[in-house]
Amino acid sequence: xxxxxxxxxxxxxxxxxxxxxxxxxxxxxxxxxxxxxxxxxxxxxxxxxxxxxxxxxxxxxxxxxxxxxxxxxxxxxxxxxxxxxxxxxxxxxxxxxxxxxxxxxxxxxxxxxxxxxx
Amino acid sequence: xxxxxxxxxxxxxxxxxxxxxxxxxxxxxxxxxxxxxxxxxxxxxxxxxxxxxxxxxxxxxxxxxxxxxxxxxxxxxxxxxxxxxxxxxxxxxxxxxxxxxxxxxxxxxxxxxx
Numbered sequence: 001x002x003x004x005x006x007x008x009x010x011x012x013x014x015x016x017x018x019x020x021x022x023x024x025x026x027x028x029x030x031x032x033x034x035x036x037x038x039x040x041x042x043x044x045x046x047x048x049x050x051x052x053x054x055x056x057x058x059x060x061x062x063x064x065x066x067x068x069x070x071x072x073x074x075x076x077x078x079x080x081x082x083x084x085x086x087x088x089x090x091x092x093x094x095x096x097x098x099x100x101x102x103x104x105x106x107x108x109x110x111x112x113x114x115x116x117x118x
Numbered sequence: 119x120x121x122x123x124x125x126x127x128x129x130x131x132x133x134x135x136x137x138x139x140x141x142x143x144x145x146x147x148x149x150x151x152x153x154x155x156x157x158x159x160x161x162x163x164x165x166x167x168x169x170x171x172x173x174x175x176x177x178x179x180x181x182x183x184x185x186x187x188x189x190x191x192x193x194x195x196x197x198x199x200x201x202x203x204x205x206x207x208x209x210x211x212x213x214x215x216x217x218x219x220x221x222x223x224x225x226x227x228x229x230x231x232x
Contacts, residue, residue, distance in 0.1 A: 004160075037223075045161070045209060045223035091160050104151070104174070104213075106221065108160030 002027045002094050006109035013082045014117050020067075021077045021112045023092030029053075033095040034068070034075045035106070040088040048090075051075065082116045089113050122147075122212050122224035123192075130230045131200045139195040139227045143212030150193045151221055152185060155207040167193060200231045 003026045013019035025034070036048040051059045051068050058066050063083075067076045079086055092109040123142040131137050143150050148169055153161040163177040167187035175185065182200075187193040197204055207228045211221035 042225065043207060043228075044225045045211075047222065093160075104149070104166055105163040105177075106151075106153075106161070106211075107163070110158070110160045 002029075002096065002107045004092050004094050004107050004109040006090075006092055006112050008112045009110075010113045010115070012115040012117055013079075015082055015084060017082055018078060018080045019082055019114065021079075021090050021092075021114065023075045023077070023109060025073050025075065025092070025094050027073070027094065027096075029096055034066075035093040035095070036064070036066070036075075036077045037091045037093060037108075038086075038088045039091065039111070040085075045091075049077070079114075084116050084118060087114060087116045122210055122222055124208075124210050124224035124227050126227060127225060128228050128230070130232060132232055133201060134199050137197040137200050137204070137229055139197075139208050139210075139229070140192045141195070141210030141212075141224060142192040143210075144222055147212035147214050147222075149213045149215065149221075150187050151211045151213075152193075152195050153209045153211065155209060155226070157206075161209060164195075197229075200229070202231050205229055205231045 005024045032053045034051045038046045038048050049059050049061045049064050058068050063080045065078045089111045091111045093106045095106050122144055125140050150167045152164040155161045165178050165185045166174040170189050182198045184196045207226045209223050209226045211223045213221040
């Protein structure tokens with residue numbers, strides 16, 4: 001079974017600064033997908049960024065980027081130029097490749113609560 | 119293009135009553151997933167459905183919980199004879215396919231059992 005660990009229950013960052021959220025996972029699969037989801041106080045789960053394990057290049061979406069270290073099974077999220085609207089819970093998630101049992105299930109970490117301070 | 123719509127947003131039920139949670143997937147999406155989020159926890163997979171078929175219900179409790187996704191209409195998560203431990207946020211997600219592009223979530227239904 002896959003597990004996802006987020007070791008930082010809470011973090012804070014000054015507005016306009018950069019913050020990195022950590023995520024590690026455990027799997028025996030070689031190909032898989034990794035995601036970061038944001039859950040603001042509205043509770044909506046918003047897909048922030050996605051990484052395919054067979055791609056070496058780190059995914060980037062505007063101010064959000066990842067540092068994917070496959071050998072270390074690490075998938076950290078970097079938020080640059082933090083904005084007040086970035087305040088939210090951030091969840092790291094894992095999905096197995098299409099073939100095989102449970103391949104569509106997202107396995108989530110417990111989340112990191114990020115507060116952006118004005 | 120509306121997102122995933124869940125209703126109600128908040129649902130209060132007394133112990134022993136039934137709870138029915140509805141989910142309308144995004145337009146063009148035929149895959150629906152239900153997840154449960156307990157306080158201070160990440161989301162846990164419950165069930166995966168395609169139209170008129172339950173593909174995987176390995177995360178569903180064996181008793182009192184059921185799900186359907188009829189040919190017409192929304193997907194329904196049904197909880198019979200609710201207990202206090204059922205209090206949680208229930209999220210529905212949908213995708214166009216199951217090829218790992220990530221699912222889009224609704225805003226969730228917060229169920230409170232009193």
